[in-house]
Amino acid sequence: DDLGDEQIGIITAHFGQQVQVESPDGESRRCHFRATLEQLVVGDRVIWQPPKSEGLGVVVAIEPRETVLKRPDPYGNLKPVAANVEQMLVVFAPLPTPSSTLLDRYLVAAELSEIPATLVLNKADLIDEALRPFIDDMKAMYEQLGYPVMELSAHEPEGLAPLHDALKGKISVFVGQSGVGKSSLVNAVLPEAELDVGDLSANSGLGQHTTVTARLFHLPTGGELIDSPGIREFGLWHISEDELLHGYRELSELAGHCKFRNCSHRNEPGCAFLEAAESGAISEERLDNFYQIADTLDEEGRERYQ
Numbered sequence: 425d426d427l428g429d430e431q432i433g434i435i436t437a438h439f440g441q442q443v444q445v446e447s448p449d450g451e452s453r454r455c456h457f458r459a460t461l462e463q464l465v466v467g468d469r470v471i472w473q474p475p476k477s478e479g480l481g482v483v484v485a486i487e488p489r490e491t492v493l494k495r496p497d498p499y500g501n502l503k504p505v506a507a508n509v510e511q512m513l514v515v516f517a518p519l520p521t522p523s524s525t526l527l528d529r530y531l532v533a534a535e536l537s538e539i540p541a542t543l544v545l546n547k548a549d550l551i552d553e554a555l556r557p558f559i560d561d562m563k564a565m566y567e568q569l570g571y572p573v574m575e576l577s578a579h580e581p582e583g584l585a586p587l588h589d590a591l592k593g594k595i596s597v598f599v600g601q602s603g604v605g606k607s608s609l610v611n612a613v614l615p616e617a618e619l620d621v622g623d624l625s626a627n628s629g630l631g632q633h634t635t636v637t638a639r640l641f642h643l644p645t646g647g648e649l650i651d652s653p654g655i656r657e658f659g660l661w662h663i664s665e666d667e668l669l670h671g672y673r674e675l676s677e678l679a680g681h682c683k684f685r686n687c688s689h690r691n692e693p694g695c696a697f698l699e700a701a702e703s704g705a706i707s708e709e710r711l712d713n714f715y716q717i718a719d720t721l722d723e724e725g726r727e728r729y730q
């Protein structure tokens with residue numbers, strides 16, 4: 425028929441019943457997909473056939489995913505939102521006042537998704553002498569755990585080299601609390617023209633009525649960014665306390681070393697967590713956050729199933 429040979433490609437946008445597929449040489453076309461395929465998401469690597477002239481191509485197969493970013497839908501079912509993300513940039517700032525509990529929630533989600541996380545402290549220009557010790561303690565806590573922390577200002581392009589370097593050669597996402605400067609950072613690394621989605625609907629003849637859930641952008645300084653409002657606000661889904669524990673690197677190392685096999689890690693004698701916090705081997709703040717999040721997970725679960 426009027427389709428070209430099968431070739432590899434990556435999903436760069438999703439429009440309900442259609443996807444945008446790009447080949448390694450940069451050819452980008454609207455495609456529909458075989459009904460038997462599982463739900464395609466941005467970042468998926470696929471086998472596809474481009475149209476020989478006008479019209480739609482077709483996605484015929486999906487490659488196994490390296491990583492999957494998932495979010496609960498309104499019914500509480502986990503749904504994939506992006507595939508093959510290789511780096512989560514967790515943004516925080518002096519304003520809104522940073523909360524390590526909130527940062528931990530993103531880091532736990534990253535750990536459970538097996539996506540390496542880097543902390544990006546934005547709005548460095550707002551850190552005054554009074555704030556500096558608090559900010560430095562927070563940075564030190566995460567650096568000791570092995571999470572890289574970079575400090576910069578979206579408003580100061582000359583200081584963004586570390587961010588450009590971190591983005592190179594990888595597929596990344598920005599996540600973080602509202603107001604920390606995610607949009608500002610996306611705008612700083614992406615030329616404005618890139619954000620214009622008009623070109624995508626131009627060759628489809630289907631108009632603009634389709635919703636773009638997420639998009640994959642090529643960064644002029646190297647690397648790819650997957651971005652959407654949903655991904656930026658990506659948070660921790662409903663998980664068990666055991667899963668939460670495995671999202672805390674230092675706690676998952678201690679698990680199994682308590683005196684009692686069924687230790688709740690709250691007040692038992694010989695609890696490896698309590699002893700490590702006591703001796704300073706692990707951060708008490710992180711352990712407190714773990715308890716705090718464990719309590720809210722129950723509430724979130726109850727809310728969802730009400």
Ligand code: GDP
Binds near residue numbers: 546549578602605608
């Ligand atoms: P988002 O909600 O995370 O996407 O945050 P925005 O990018 O919308 O930024 C929230 C506010 O912080 C806006 O008023 C930005 O102008 C401001 N902002 C972002 N980056 C910086 C920065 O590096 N320094 C300062 N002082 N303000 C910033």
Ligand code: ZN
Binds near residue numbers: 682687690692696698
């Ligand atoms: Zn214990």
